[in-house]
Structures are given as C-alpha cells and as structure tokens.
Amino acid sequence: MGTREDVYQLLEEKMLKYADYAEVPVIEVDEVVLFEPVPAQGVLRVEHHPHARSELTGDVIYVRRPVVDMLYAAGQELKNLDRSLTLKVVYGFRPLEDQTRIFEAAKDALRGQYPNEPELTEAAHRNVAVPEVAGYPTGGAVAVEILRDEQPVDMGTAVMQADRDAFTFSPFVSREAWEYRQLLRRAMMAAGFAPFDGEWWHFSYGDKEWARYYRQPGALYDQASFADAQKVDPDADLAL
Template sequence: MGTREDVYQLLEEKMLKYADYAEVPVIEVDEVVLFEAVPQQGVLRVEHIDAEMSELTGRAIYVRRPVVDMLYAAGQELKSLDRSLTLRVVYGFRALEVQTRLFDEAKESLRQQYPDENELTEAAHRHVAVPSVAGYPTGGAVAVELLRDGEPVDMGTPVMQADRDAFTFSPFVSRDAWEYRQLLRRAMMAAGFAPFDGEWWHFSYGDKEWARYYRRPGALYDQVSFADAQKVDPDADLAL
C-alpha cells in the first residue's frame, strides 16, 4: 500500500482542486435570503461550534432555503439506516469577510514554501477555500456530524479540525469511524448534497463544488457578505 504519506497523496490527488472550480459559472442568483436551520425532534440537532461566526449570528446557523429541507431529509435517511443516530449541524453560512481573512492567513503562512503564485493559491485552498469558490459564504455548505443516542460518535477526527485523517477515505481511522463516515456520506448524498472528501463533515448544495461534483452547468448560489444577506426565521416563511 506504500507509506502513510503515499496514501495521503493518492487520496488528495483524487480531490477536486481550486482550478476545477474556478471556471464554474453562477447561473441562478436569486435574492440573497438565508434561513435559520432549526432542530427537529429526534432527527436534527443544530449547535453552532464556531465562536467567531457566533459573534455575528448568535446561536443560529443560517443556510439557503433548500438546504434546510435537505438537512431534514438527510436526518430522516439516517433514521431509516439506524434509529439511534441523529444528524447534528455544527456550521453553515460563513461571512465572506471571514472566509477572505482565513484564506489570506493561510496563504501568508505558506508563501515561503510556494514562491509560484498559482501553486501558492492551490496550496492555501487545500486548507481554506479560495473565497470566490468557497461554499460556506454562499449559504449552501454545512458541517455535520453524527450522534448516537445523543452523544457524538467516533468519526476518526474532531469535526472541523484540520488533519489529513479527516479525509473521508483515510484508512488510518478505526473501523467504527470508517463506517460512520460512510453512513453520513450516504445519508447526505441521498438528500442531494455533494460531498467534499477532504473533510468527512463537509457537504454542500448549490455552490460551485456541488455543480462541479454533479457536472451541472453552473452553481445556483454566489458568495455573499453577512451584512448584505437577509436573515429569515423559517417559521416566518413556510412551516417545516
């Protein structure tokens, strides 16, 4: 199988890169409205874990309207696979301003290793997505994990922690963690999300990653600043 480093490199080579997303057009931009994802008893829990975005959003996690419904569908799919499992959403919309700062920091930390600007951009993108293609600032991407009987299960690495064993198909995690990752991936894809296999927790709908993964003609959503987005309580729109 080769060394551990060889395996990581093989897995990484199969992942889509910034260059794969850069030319994906946005073909359907509607009014920018973000809906709050709310819990559904026994099916979906919503608990923001990022202190920086919580300063802007409080405890709320915002996503596009279809993503709200798709999260419920994924939670229901999980229940059909294993009644003891619950889907927990820990991250959703990220302000474009925050994404830009995080990417710039990643780029600066790698600048000495990658003197070529294109290589530097790709390297930084592997840590933090280039803002122009990033999913979180569109409201279409989410970070999720699994609970069993209300408690987090072993997914191999902590959610949203940079680690190459966070690659969905890393063979260096426990058998239980591997199986939980596949259950999560199956449920989220059944609901219509695209996986990002560089992070077992990351799934999206309507962004450039989703469009590229499913070979759609273009993305449905563009990036947006938090200040420009209209935030809506889902109960004020449609009963969920």
C-alpha cells in the same frame, strides 16, 4: 505497499482542486436570496461549533432556504438507516468577509514556501477555500456529524479538525469510524448534497463544489456578504 504519506498523497490527488472550481459559472436562479436559521427540531440537532463561531453570525447557523429542507431529508434518511442515529449540524453560512480574512491568513502562512502566486493560491486552498469558490459563504455548505442516542460517535477525527485523517476515505481510522462516515455520506447524498471527501463532515448544495461534483452547468448560489445574510425569512422560526 506505500508509506502512510504515500496514501495521503494518493487520496489528495483524487480530490478536486481550486483550478477545478475556478471556471464553474454561477447561473441565474429564480429564487430570492433568503437565509434561514437551522432549527433544532425533530430529526436534527443544532449546535454551532465553538471554534468556528463568527462575531457576525453569533451562535445561529444560517443556510439557504432549500438547504433546511434538505437537512431534514438527510436527518430522516439517517433515522431510516438506524433509529438510534441523529444528524447534528455544527456549521453553515460563513460571511464572505470572514472567508476572505481566513484565506488571506492561510496564504500569509505559506508565502515563504510558494513564491509563485498561482501555486501559493492552490496550496492555501488545500487548507482554506479561495473565497470566490468557497461553499460556506454561499449558504449552501454545512458541517455535520452523527449522534447515537444523543452522544457523538467515533468519526475518526473531531469535526472540523485539521488532520489528514479527516479525509473521508482515510484507511487509518477505526472500522467503526469508517462505517459511520459512509452512513453519513449516504444520508447526505440521498438528500441531494455533494460530498467533499477532504473533510468527512463537509457537504454542500448549490455551490461550485456541488456543481462540479454532479456535473451541473453551473452553481446556483454565489458567495454572500453578512449584509446579504440579513435577508432572513421573516416567517422563519429563530428559536434554536
């Protein structure tokens, strides 16, 4: 049996990389670019992750219109599996401006280790997705966790924590955390989301990760700036 480091490397080798997403096209869809706030009602709880808060979006979690319905479907699926469980949404749309800023900072931190630009881009992508393939700026990606009786459960790491034990299939978390991760993955995939197994909390619909995972001809959504996110459905309920 290999070392713990060997296990992490094996898990990481199985994950899709920037090069896997770079050539995925964005196809035309007959849909107005509308973003909606995720309402904290029924089977969903909503609370913006404090460390991922953007000055542009504030405490409101925006997603593409179809994603709202999919989140409700995932929340209902989780309830069907165990009535005491609730889906909590902690992150959604990240403006392209923010993604670019964060990615460039990640590149700068690694520049001394990777003088070759393609290698630097790929290395930085392992920490922060390259803007043109990133899911959060499309409004199709979300970060979620599970509550049991309205309290957070053990997922092995904190949500959005930079730690290799955040890999969905890390064998170094408790059995309880492992089982909750699989429940979350099952509920989200049943609703049509694609998992990103480098982060147990990250799921997406319509972006390049989703297209590549499900072998679709292309992504449905392109990255959007904050100005695009202002095209919010005027009939949407903004009360969280």
